Amino acid sequence: METQQITQTLVSRVLVFRVDDGKFCVHADWVEAIYPRREVALHTLKGADGSTQQFLLHRGQPAWVVDLRQAFGVDDVLGSTERPAFAVIRSGSALLAVRVDELTGVRELDLAERSPVATALVRDGGHPVGHLVEIDGELHVLLDPNRILSNSLHDALDPLLEDALAFRDRQARLQRLIPDLRRECTVAGLKAYARLTRRNGMARAAAAAKTVLNLLEQAPRFNGGVEGSLGSDKLLRDLLALATSRQSGRIQVETPQGAGSIALDTGAIVDAEFGQDRGREALKELLAQREGRYRFDPNAAPPASRRILDSPGWVLTEILEQLAEERRVKHLRETPGS
Known part of the structure; x- marks a missing residue:
């Protein structure tokens, strides 16, 4: 019985993966999650020295994006690259999102068959980053999660943790705020959205909210005559004026590409039509037009169905x-070399 227990302790389950031409593994108990690159949002923080560090949020906690090229000090030679997946690994009190090229799967590693050999790459204090082990007849590096990063890299990341947690908290506030804005886009709510998105580096979202806020301040009161030319913010401003005045009717739009319309019902933008497009997509295409004219018809028939459900300001x-x-x-597509 004692021999059986000892043998069992020498058998481990490991996650096997590949990075560049290297084959690696890590004890499965250390692995928190696997994320395809296309399914996660990466966020960037800037350090005091001007350097940048990416991270993703895993179950509400920041996981530092790490490439083994960088961790092993060969990124200056090989450069940086994108990889199709991340393995989120627990490293002490921190989480690392290690970029991987290919996930082989989970294997059983029998350490009794052959003693692991320490890698030549060591960290401060002479500790190896891992050990060489044999899996499926090939050598792999069994990584020690606590040794993937050098002390200097750990020291560079520690000051950023507070910023990453603050980012997470702002993201949580945004997630709570957006449903309210979809129902009713108040000035106070949109200002909060602009502030939170700006601080979290979402520049285009912040700029869009700021534009709508500025146009709300400039929007004239509805006086019965709304018309103008495309190619400026006037259509946006008039749309907001009609919305805040709770008007019903249609904005008829004429462009070189054809006619379109935007339907309002008691201030709500409920539908749009342009070419083959309907709803939000048609509204977006109409707002993108730079040539043409529009006018508001308060007597136009209401739409048969409501394709746009969110509040005007948020839409x-x-x-x-x-x-x-x-x-x-x-x-970017039209810029050579981009």
């Missing part, structure tokens, strides 16, 4: 952010 804020992102992507 316009989201669309402005989307248009800014589309312009950014288009600029």
Whole structure:
């Protein structure tokens, strides 16, 4: 019985993965989660020395993004790269989101078959970053999560933890605020949204909210005659004026690409039509037009269905952010070498 218990302690379950040409593994008990790159949002903090550090949020806790090239000091030679997944690993009191190229799966590692050999790469105090072990007939590095980062990298990350936690708290406030804005986009709520997004580095979201706030302040009271040319913020301003005045009717839009309309019902933007598009997408395309004219018809028939459900201020804020992102992507595509 005693021999069986000792043998069992020498068998471990490990997560096996590949980074570049290197084969690695880590005890499965240390692994918190696996995330495909496309499913996570990465956030960036700036250190006092101007350097940047990315992190993701795992169950409300920041996990520092680490590439083994950087951790092992070869990033200056090999450069940086994107990888398709992250393995979130517990490292002492911290979480590391280690970039991985390929996940092989979980294997049983029998340490009784062959004694592990310490790696040549050591950390402060002479501790190896891991040990060489054999899995499926190939050598792998069994990483020690507490030795992946050097003391100097740990020291650089420690001051950023407070900023990362503050970022997390602001994100939580945003998640609580957005449903309220969708129902009723108040000036106070939109100001809070602009402030929180700006502080969390969401520049386009903050700029969109600021634009809507400024236009709300400039919006004239409805006096029965609303018309103008596209290509400026006047359509946005008039839309907000009609919304705050709780008007019903349609804004008829004429553009070189064809006609469209925006329907309002007691101040709510309830639908839009442009070409084959309907609802939000049609509203976005109409607001993106730079040539044409529009006029408001208070006698137009109401729409048969309501395709836009959110409050006017919030709908316009989201669309402005989307248009800014589309312009950014288009600029990158058209810029040589980007």
